[in-house]
Amino acid sequence: MPETHEPPSLFSAAVDACKHMIFSLQDYSLLVVRAMGNAFTPPSYWGDTLEQMDLIGVGSLGIVVVTFFFIGGVLVLQTAAQFQRFGETTLTGDAVSLALVRELGPAITALLVAGRNASGIASELGSMVVTEQVDAMRALGTDPMRKLATPRVVAMVLTLPLLVAAADFVGLIGGYVVSYFTLGLGAIQFWTRAVNALEFGDLVQGFIKPLIFGMIISTVACHQGLRVRGGTQGVGRATTSAVVISSVTVLVVDFFLAKALLYIFRS
Amino acid sequence: MLDVSTTAPLTGAPLVVPGEPLIAFQDVHIGFGEDEVLRGISFEVWPGETKVLLGESGSGKTLIMKLAAGLLRADSGKIWVMGHDLGEMPEDELLRFRRHIGFVFQEGALFDSLTVEENVSFRLREEGLPEEETLQRTREVLQFVELEQAIDMYPGDLSGGMRRRASIARALADRPPLVFYDSPTAGLDPVTSQTIITLILRGRDIQGVTAMLATHRVQDAFGLAHFRFERESNRVVPIKPGGLPRLEGAPAADIEQTAGSTRTSVLVLRDGQVYFEGTAVALLHPADEYLKKFLASAE
Numbered sequence: 001m002p003e004t005h006e007p008p009s010l011f012s013a014a015v016d017a018c019k020h021m022i023f024s025l026q027d028y029s030l031l032v033v034r035a036m037g038n039a040f041t042p043p044s045y046w047g048d049t050l051e052q053m054d055l056i057g058v059g060s061l062g063i064v065v066v067t068f069f070f071i072g073g074v075l076v077l078q079t080a081a082q083f084q085r086f087g088e089t090t091l092t093g094d095a096v097s098l099a100l101v102r103e104l105g106p107a108i109t110a111l112l113v114a115g116r117n118a119s120g121i122a123s124e125l126g127s128m129v130v131t132e133q134v135d136a137m138r139a140l141g142t143d144p145m146r147k148l149a150t151p152r153v154v155a156m157v158l159t160l161p162l163l164v165a166a167a168d169f170v171g172l173i174g175g176y177v178v179s180y181f182t183l184g185l186g187a188i189q190f191w192t193r194a195v196n197a198l199e200f201g202d203l204v205q206g207f208i209k210p211l212i213f214g215m216i217i218s219t220v221a222c223h224q225g226l227r228v229r230g231g232t233q234g235v236g237r238a239t240t241s242a243v244v245i246s247s248v249t250v251l252v253v254d255f256f257l258a259k260a261l262l263y264i265f266r267s
Numbered sequence: 268m269l270d271v272s273t274t275a276p277l278t279g280a281p282l283v284v285p286g287e288p289l290i291a292f293q294d295v296h297i298g299f300g301e302d303e304v305l306r307g308i309s310f311e312v313w314p315g316e317t318k319v320l321l322g323e324s325g326s327g328k329t330l331i332m333k334l335a336a337g338l339l340r341a342d343s344g345k346i347w348v349m350g351h352d353l354g355e356m357p358e359d360e361l362l363r364f365r366r367h368i369g370f371v372f373q374e375g376a377l378f379d380s381l382t383v384e385e386n387v388s389f390r391l392r393e394e395g396l397p398e399e400e401t402l403q404r405t406r407e408v409l410q411f412v413e414l415e416q417a418i419d420m421y422p423g424d425l426s427g428g429m430r431r432r433a434s435i436a437r438a439l440a441d442r443p444p445l446v447f448y449d450s451p452t453a454g455l456d457p458v459t460s461q462t463i464i465t466l467i468l469r470g471r472d473i474q475g476v477t478a479m480l481a482t483h484r485v486q487d488a489f490g491l492a493h494f495r496f497e498r499e500s501n502r503v504v505p506i507k508p509g510g511l512p513r514l515e516g517a518p519a520a521d522i523e524q525t526a527g528s529t530r531t532s533v534l535v536l537r538d539g540q541v542y543f544e545g546t547a548v549a550l551l552h553p554a555d556e557y558l559k560k561f562l563a564s565a566e
Contacts, residue, residue: 128378132372132374132376133376133377135376136376136377137378138365140365140366140389141362141365142390143362
C-alpha cells in the first residue's frame with residue numbers, strides 16, 4: 001500500500017509562514033547588529049569601504065543628477081499654476097525647497113539607490129554564495145560579514161546623505177531653470193525664498209532620513225544576498241527581493257520618521 | 268580515542284598532540300530537514316596520513332570535509348581537530364582555527380573579481396604579511412603548482428584544471444599542516460586529473476601535509492597509496508618497500524604503511540555510515556558485494 005501524504009492544513013501553513021518570517025527577522029536583526037558592530041572593531045577593510053563608496057556614490061551620481069533636475073522642474077510646473085491663481089509665484093522657491101529637502105530628496109534618492117545598488121549587492125553576494133566563494137572566505141579564516149557586509153553598509157550609510165545633498169541642490173537648480181522660463185522668476189527671488197524657507201528641523205530631517213535609509217537598503221541587500229539558496233535562480237529571486245523589500249521598507253519607515261521628526265521639530 | 272581533556276585554547280600555533288590523531292570524529296550525525304545524511308560517523312586521521320573518502324554522490328563526503336573544517340556544525344557527536352573540540356568553538360574562534368588549515372573546494376571557489384595572485388595571497392594579506400614577503404611566497408607557491416604564467420589572470424580566463432591548481436596554491440600558500448581536498452579531480456579529463464593528484468603528492472611528500480581527500484574516483488586513492496613524489500628527480504615514482512617512515516602512534520592495521528605502500532587509508536561511505544575503513548590494498552580485493560560493485564563501476 002503506497003504511503004499517502006495529506007496536504008498541509010491552512011492553519012499549519014500559516015504557522016509555518018509565521019515561523020519562517022520570525023526566523024528571517026531574527027536573521028536580519030543579527031546581520032544588522034554584526035555588520036554595524038564590526039565597523040567599530042578591528043580588523044577594518046577601509047579599502048573595500050572606499051571602493052564601495054565609489055561604486056555607490058560616484059556610480060549613482062549620474063542618475064541622481066538627471067532625475068532630480070527634472071523632478072525640480074516638474075515640481076515648479078505643477079505648483080506654479082496654483083500659486084499664479086493667488087499671484088504668489090515667488091512661493092515656488094519655498095515649495096520646491098521644502099518638498100525636496102524634507103521628502104523627495106531622501107525618499108527618491110533612496111529608491112534610486114535601492115534600484116541600482118541593492119540589486120547589485122544582492123546579486124554579487126548571492127553569486128559568491130552559490131559558487132562557494134563565501135565558504136572559501138570562511139575557510140581562509142576571514143569573516144564574510146566583516147569583509148563583505150560591513151564595508152557595503154558603512155559605504156551606503158556614509159554615501160547616501162551626500163547623494164541626497166547633491167540631489168537637493170540639483171533639484172533646486174532644475175526648479176529655478178523652469179521657474180525662470182515659465183514664471184519669469186529671477187535668481188535672487190527664487191534662491192532667497194528657497195533658502196529662507198528652510199529651518200533647522202528641515203535640514204535635520206534631510207540628513208537623518210538618508211542615514212537610516214542607507215542602513216535599510218544595504219542591510220536588506222546583504223541579507224538577501226548572503227542567504228541565497230537554489231543556484232542562479234535563487235540569485236535572481238534575491239535580487240528582486242532586495243529591491244522590493246528595501247524600497248517598500250524605505251517608504252514605510254519614511255512615513256513614521258516624518259511623523260516623528262515633525263513632532264520633534266514642530267514649530 | 269582522543270581525550271577530551273586535551274582540548275586546548277586557540278592561542279598561538281595549533282596543537283598537535285603527540286601520539287594522538289590530528290582529526291577525530293566520534294559518532295557524528297548531521298541532517299537537513301527530515302533527512303539525516305550522516306548517521307554516526309567515527310574515524311581518525313593521524314599526522315602525516317592521507318585519508319581518502321570514497322562514496323557515491325550524495326553519500327556525505329563533502330559534508331565530512333566541511334564538518335572537519337568547522338564550516339558546518341554537527342547535530343550530535345564530537346569532532347576534534349588539532350586538539351580542538353569544534354562543537355565548543357564560537358565562530359570567531361573557528362575563523363582563527365581555520366587559518367591553520369587549507370581547503371580546496373570542488374569547483375575551486377576562487378574569488379572571481381580577484382586575479383590569481385590576489386586569490387593565492389588572500390590569506391597572507393589578511394594576516395598582514397609584508398608586501399614583499401607576500402609576493403615572494405605567492406610566486407613560490409604558484410611555481411609549486413606550475414601556474415606562475417597565470418599570475419595576473421582572472422579565474423574566468425583559466426581552464427578547469429588551472430582553476431583547481433590555483434585553488435590548491437591558495438590552500439597551500441600559508442603552509443598549513445592540514446589540507447582538505449573536496450573532489451579535486453571531479454569533472455576533469457584523465458590527464459589533468461593526474462596533474463592534480465601529482466600536486467597532492469607533492470604537497471604530502473615535500474611539505475608533509477596531512478590531508479583528507481573526498482573523491483568518487485577509486486584511481487585517486489590508489490594513486491595516492493602507491494606512488495610518491497620524488498624531490499630529486501622531480502617526478503612521481505612507485506613506492507618501494509619501506510619507502511616511507513612509519514607514522515608514530517597510528518594503528519598499523521588501518522593505515523597503509525607497510526612495504527610498498529604510503530601512509531594512506533581509505534574510508535568508503537554508504538547511506539551516511541562508514542561502510543569500509545582500511546587500506547587501498549584491502550579495498551582492491553574486497554569480499555563484500557557492494558565494494559565489488561563500487562570498484563567495478565569505477566572502472
